[in-house]
Amino acid sequence: MIKNISNLGDAALYCDFGTEVNKEINRNVINYFNNLRDSNFLGITNITPSYNKLVISFDLKLTSFAKLKKQVENLELKKNNNSKNNLIKIPVCCVEEFALDIKRLQKLLKINEAKIYETFFSKNYYCYMTGFIAGMPFLGDMDKSLFAKRLETPRVKVPKNSIGITEQFCNIYTFESPGGWNIIGKTPVDIFDNKKNNEPNLINPGDTISFYPISKLEYEKKYE
Amino acid sequence: MKKNTNKNYFEVLRPGINSTFQDYGRNNFYHIGIPFSGAMDNRNFLLANTISNNEINNPVLEFAYQGPKLKYIGENISINVTGDVNFKIIRKNKNLEFSCYENIILENNDCLDILSTNRSVYGYLSIGGKFEVDYYLNSCSTNTKAKIGANNGEKLEKGQIIHLKNIKKILPKNKIEYLNSKIENIRIIKGPHFDHFSKDAIDSFFSDEFNVTKLSDRMGIRLKGPKISNIKNTNIKSEGLVKGVIQITADGDPIIMLSDHGTIGGYPKIGVVISADYDKLVQIPPGSKIKFKEINLKDAETIFKLYQMETQTLISHIK
Numbered sequence: 073m074i075k076n077i078s079n080l081g082d083a084a085l086y087c088d089f090g091t092e093v094n095k096e097i098n099r100n101v102i103n104y105f106n107n108l109r110d111s112n113f114l115g116i117t118n119i120t121p122s123y124n125k126l127v128i129s130f131d132l133k134l135t136s137f138a139k140l141k142k143q144v145e146n147l148e149l150k151k152n153n154n155s156k157n158n159l160i161k162i163p164v165c166c167v168e169e170f171a172l173d174i175k176r177l178q179k180l181l182k183i184n185e186a187k188i189y190e191t192f193f194s195k196n197y198y199c200y201m202t203g204f205i206a207g208m209p210f211l212g213d214m215d216k217s218l219f220a221k222r223l224e225t226p227r228v229k230v231p232k233n234s235i236g237i238t239e240q241f242c243n244i245y246t247f248e249s250p251g252g253w254n255i256i257g258k259t260p261v262d263i264f265d266n267k268k269n270n271e272p273n274l275i276n277p278g279d280t281i282s283f284y285p286i287s288k289l290e291y292e293k294k295y296e
Numbered sequence: 297m298k299k300n301t302n303k304n305y306f307e308v309l310r311p312g313i314n315s316t317f318q319d320y321g322r323n324n325f326y327h328i329g330i331p332f333s334g335a336m337d338n339r340n341f342l343l344a345n346t347i348s349n350n351e352i353n354n355p356v357l358e359f360a361y362q363g364p365k366l367k368y369i370g371e372n373i374s375i376n377v378t379g380d381v382n383f384k385i386i387r388k389n390k391n392l393e394f395s396c397y398e399n400i401i402l403e404n405n406d407c408l409d410i411l412s413t414n415r416s417v418y419g420y421l422s423i424g425g426k427f428e429v430d431y432y433l434n435s436c437s438t439n440t441k442a443k444i445g446a447n448n449g450e451k452l453e454k455g456q457i458i459h460l461k462n463i464k465k466i467l468p469k470n471k472i473e474y475l476n477s478k479i480e481n482i483r484i485i486k487g488p489h490f491d492h493f494s495k496d497a498i499d500s501f502f503s504d505e506f507n508v509t510k511l512s513d514r515m516g517i518r519l520k521g522p523k524i525s526n527i528k529n530t531n532i533k534s535e536g537l538v539k540g541v542i543q544i545t546a547d548g549d550p551i552i553m554l555s556d557h558g559t560i561g562g563y564p565k566i567g568v569v570i571s572a573d574y575d576k577l578v579q580i581p582p583g584s585k586i587k588f589k590e591i592n593l594k595d596a597e598t599i600f601k602l603y604q605m606e607t608q609t610l611i612s613h614i615k
Contacts, residue, residue, distance in 0.1 A: 081485050081568025082596040084538045088488075093533055105327065118326035120536030122560055127536030129326070132571050132600050137593060203329035203559035204534070206442035246329075247442065264329075266432070266444045273328040 073100050077144060079137045080127060085144060087126040093212075093240070097124045098200050102157075102278040107150060113143050121277050122201045123210075157278035159196075162244070162259050164235055164283050165291035170258035172234070173223070177254055180220055189285065191215045192256065197242060199279045207246040207264025207273040211281055214240050226252035233259050235283070244275075260286075260294035304370030304425075306458040312364040312410065314513070316438035317429050317446035320353045325433055326559045332539060333437035333445070333555050336418045336514060336578040339607050340378040340476070344422035346611050347376045347399060347470045355429050355436045355446065357421040357458075361581075363410025364452055370460065374399045374467040375408070379419030380476045380579075383410040398471035399424070416476060416579040424467050428459040439556060441515075472613050479576035481589045482569055484542065485596055489564035492528040493544070500524070501566065505585040506550065512582055514556040519586070523548030526564065534562040540569035540577070542588075554578060570596040572603035 073089070080086040087104070090097045098121075105121040108128065115135030120127040130140055166189060168174070174185055181188065197211035214237060222238045227250065230236065234245045236253025243253060246264040263274045275281060286294070318341070321334025335341030335358055345354045357364070363383065377383055377396050385392045385400070386407040394400050396419075402408065413419045429436045429446035436446040443449030452458075493501070506521035530546040537543075541553045543563035552569060553561070555578075569577055570591065580586060591599075 078488060079485065079593050080488065080538060080565070081540055081570065082593055082600060083571050084568075086488050091533075117323045118332065118538075119324075120326040120559060122535040123533045125533075125535040127326075127538065129538050132597070133604065136597060201534070201560065202327065203536075204561070205558065206329040206439075206444075208329055210534070264442070266442060266449070269432070272433070272444075277327060 073149075074104070074126075074144070077141050082137065083130055083132045085128040085130070085137065085140055087128065087144070089124045089126065091124065093123045093200070095198055098198075099278070101126050103149060104147070105277065107147060108144070111143075111147060113140060115140065120203070157276070157280070159280045159282065160275055162261060162281055162283050163286040163290070163294065164257040164259050165286050165288055166257040167288050170234070171256050173254040174256055177220055177256070181218060183217060188218065188256070191218055192237075193283055193285060197281045197283075199275050199277055199281060201277050202273060202275060205245075205247050205249050207275070208243055209263065209275040209281070210241055210243055212241045214242060220254050222252035223254065226250055230255060231258065233262070235259060258291070260291050304373065304460040304463055306366040306368055306460070308364055308452050308454055308456045308458065309367055309407070310365035311452040311454050312359045313362050314360040315364045315452040316358055316440070317355050317427060318358045318437045319355050319435055321437055321555065322433055322435035326536065329559050330433065330442060330444070331439065331556050331559055333439045333514075334435070335420065336555050337379065337420075337575045339575045339610075340418070340420050342607060343397065343472070343474070343610060343614075344376060344378040344420040346614050347378070347397060347472070348374065348422040348424045349464065349467055349470070350422065350424070350426075354422070355427045357427065359410055359419055359421070360413065360417050362412055363419060363421070365407065365409045366458070368402045368406045368408060369404060371404070371463060372466055373402050373460070373463055374424035375402050376400060376422055376470075377410065377419060378422070380414045380416045381410060381419035382412050382414055383408065385409070397474050399467045399469055401466055415478070415581060417581050418579060423460060424464040425460050426462045428461050441556065470614050472610060474610060476579065477576070479573065479580070480585070481587050482577055483573050483589050483591050483596070483599070484567035484569050485593055486590060487542065487565035487567045489532065490566060492526050492564040493524055493566060494527045497524045497526075502588055502590060505587055508580050508582050508584045508586060510582045514554055516554050516557055517552040517577070517580070519550045519552070521550075524550065524566065528564075530564070531562050532564055534560045537561045538568065540571070540574055541565050542567045542569065552577065570599060572596070572599040
């Protein structure tokens, strides 16, 4: 399942699951991630799943590359360790002031606004990974008709809670941040809540997300 | 921002450039985008808490370049400053000079003025007691991007009050003689995308000097030097990063990821700084020149053991 394990510096393992981006490979990555979280191998400080890689950082005072590599290679995977993976519904308000790039997308994709949203809301999305900024989920796959390039010049500030799309992926900006994804709406739900003490992030790698449209009024109500 | 409710507190007269509370760091949240954070220079963090006779993971105040100016109100308290730091205490209109790595007694109405870090970046203030700070996900380390940790995830601000608790009896005059040695050759291990770069690019990466630019902070060090040209692809599918990873941007410039780095990134990784050189790396100020040297994993592990032994020797010399 892991094609190759190499060292990333002297305090991390770089587990390579392949080069493509697809759910099958990513489910493998996340299965390893979940199993490793339960393993309690000495010295692990962080496990970072991404599309097709898994990086395991460790404390060099407590273990070493060779030791941990052996443990990972001999890890007995519990099958279908997907109990932690949920279906989460995210409301999105698509009024013009939130859908910063919808006009650009209509031109770029040669599809009208209504059809863009209909297509977008009709699918479930899979969370490949979270990160870059705290809690930001990378979701896929978009319908092919909505594949769009990033903005040529990224925005200096994408508003917090904006929904962005690019190529086969969509994401949610959990903080105001620079970014180049095409913004099509905004959710009133905080995806990353730094007031919550145990699970600040709503969406975890492996979760399934569905979006549904709400009006401006509903958006404002949710915010109260 | 409450006004004097506690007996012992600092009032921030000047916050300094980047003053944040830090401890060892925050484990196990890379997968949701939360970096490790923590004190940038781990050895100076450990020494600060050891001289104060604190638990090793006690919060410290980290500052960069220009530190804070703090007025102290309360009973006598032991403090120490670590790093290569120029500071003074203003007591009844008199300037008193002290050295780093020794316990100093701070009295009521004293003003601690941390003027600058000398040809380095970070310094630490530790107290014989505890800064009253909030914890988040098992750490008080401030991450200003995610707005988490001590001080509501923010840098120190002018006028704010820092409450102190568990003030210890005045400590013996613990002291060590320690000089923060500088480093010019940063030792690295080859990264997973080494083959994205031409032989010429690799040659100049290891033989030429790079300038540390001003665009360097707790998230990363940006370097300028020869362009490291990519012969495969300037982007990869985003994947996990760690402290010390050197990414080469599409422009051909290296960025070294530091303690507050984004948890995933999409630039090829040419190498990773060895753990033993990390403390020295973060202390290299903008305007300096650095060179990279390749070593293998086995040597890096041996050098780390030596680094650990050196730290333990320093700790055992305290008192």
